[in-house]
Amino acid sequence: MSVTWNDNVPIYRQLRERVVAMILDGALNEGDALPSVRQVAADYQINPLTVSKAYQELVDEQLVEKRRGLGMFVTDGARDALLRSEREHFLREEWPRLRARIERMGLDTQKLLATPAPESHKRES
Secondary structure, three states: OOOOOOOOOOOOHHHHHHHHHHHHHOOOOOOOEEOOHHHHHHHHHHOOHHHHHHHHHHHHOOOOOEOOOEEEEEEOOHHHHHHHHHHHHHHHHHHHOOHHHHHHHOOOOOOOOHHOOHHHHHOOO
16 A cells, blocks of 8 residues: 655554544444554554554544554444544634635625635545
């Protein structure tokens, strides 16, 4: 499996974001097992400690839980918790910058919202 990593962000953070995206997109559901540390390390050709660090962040955030001898599993309520925190982050950090840029360009927000997204940017629900 070939993956392109962003050199400006630690790989463990990028890996954490991939798991978060999988939970938000429904590819991983509550109770689902995460791929093993060894498997992910082999698939992405990265150090197992990097995978462990990413997984530990998810455990610390109570999005996944360790089950001794069984692996890591998505916790109940993980998706809802992620949606809340992602929305809060967007509204607090990203939206003000985006809104200011929209206003600087003189775009009409109502027209902008009515414009259909290109097919490549639509997400399946």
